[in-house]
Amino acid sequence: SQQGEEDPQALSIQEGENATMNCSYKTSINNLQWYRQNSGRGLVHLILIRSNEREKHSGRLRVTLDTSKKSSSLLITASRAADTASYFCATGHANAGGTSYGKLTFGQGTILTVHP
Amino acid sequence: NAGVMQNPRHLVRRRGQEARLRCSPMKGHSHVYWYRQLPEEGLKFMVYLQKENIIDESGMPKERFSAEFPKEGPSILRIQQVVRGDSAAYFCASSPRTASGYTFGSGTRLTVV
Numbered sequence: 001s002q003q004g005e006e007d008p009q010a011l012s013i014q015e016g017e018n019a020t021m022n023c024s025y026k027t028s029i030n031n032l033q034w035y036r037q038n039s040g041r042g043l044v045h046l047i048l049i050r051s052n053e054r055e056k057h058s059g060r061l062r063v064t065l066d067t068s069k070k071s072s073s074l075l076i077t078a079s080r081a082a083d084t085a086s087y088f089c090a091t092g093h094a095n096a097g098g099t100s101y102g103k104l105t106f107g108q109g110t111i112l113t114v115h116p
Numbered sequence: 117n118a119g120v121m122q123n124p125r126h127l128v129r130r131r132g133q134e135a136r137l138r139c140s141p142m143k144g145h146s147h148v149y150w151y152r153q154l155p156e157e158g159l160k161f162m163v164y165l166q167k168e169n170i171i172d173e174s175g176m177p178k179e180r181f182s183a184e185f186p187k188e189g190p191s192i193l194r195i196q197q198v199v200r201g202d203s204a205a206y207f208c209a210s211s212p213r214t215a216s217g218y219t220f221g222s223g224t225r226l227t228v229v
Contacts, residue, residue: 030215031215033217033218035218035220041222041223042120042207042220042221042222042223043159043207043209043218043220044220045217045218045219045220048215048216048217050215088158088159092214092215101214102147102149102164102171102211102213102214102215103149103161103164103171103172104149104161104218105161106151106158106159106160106161107158108157108158109158
């Protein structure tokens with residue numbers, strides 16, 4: 001089954017607007033992370049939210065997590081043209097002993113285009 | 117602290133040759149992960165290693181692919197007898213522990229001709 005499916009696949013907005021991307025997953029998680037990728041580059045870690053957290057902020061980023069719905073959202077406020085990139089959610093799981101397991105499973109990503 | 121270093125950045129191999137991709141994790145990071153990315157797609161997990169140990173290789177094709185992370189030196193992803201379908205970007209990431217963000221390298225773009 002596919003973990004970390006993002007929605008929408010592509011999002012096009014004007015500078016200054018807010019951008020919201022959603023991520024759904026199927027199995028229980030230990031943590032959920034969001035990453036950004038500029039074309040042709042490696043991924044950059046944005047934020048990590050643990051399964052016992054509901055909301056987290058970092059600058060213009062706001063992440064929510066609803067474990068009952070197995071979903072997360074990433075909100076970028078006051079978007080800038082430089083925010084244009086692909087955004088991926090990634091889920092981390094717990095091993096049989098309940099401790100976190102290092103491997104992350106990535107979704108297909110949302111392509112965000114911010115027009116100046 | 118130079119970050120995760122991958123080399124080469126670009127690698128061209130003819131069908132049937134071997135490809136060796138190198139990854140030096142961030143200083144202090146003992147967990148290394150390899151992912152493959154096809155154009156316009158997400159990252160597909162390949163293998164998770166800690167020093168001298170393979171923790172999870174569930175994403176590695178059973179044949180032709182191998183990975184190692186020796187006590188000294190970089191992690192190596194080796195692809196033997198490459199085929200056109202191996203053409204992709206291969207990313208390495210490292211982390212200091214589990215349940216922490218990854219630091220990614222810039223990737224190696226493998227082209228098989």
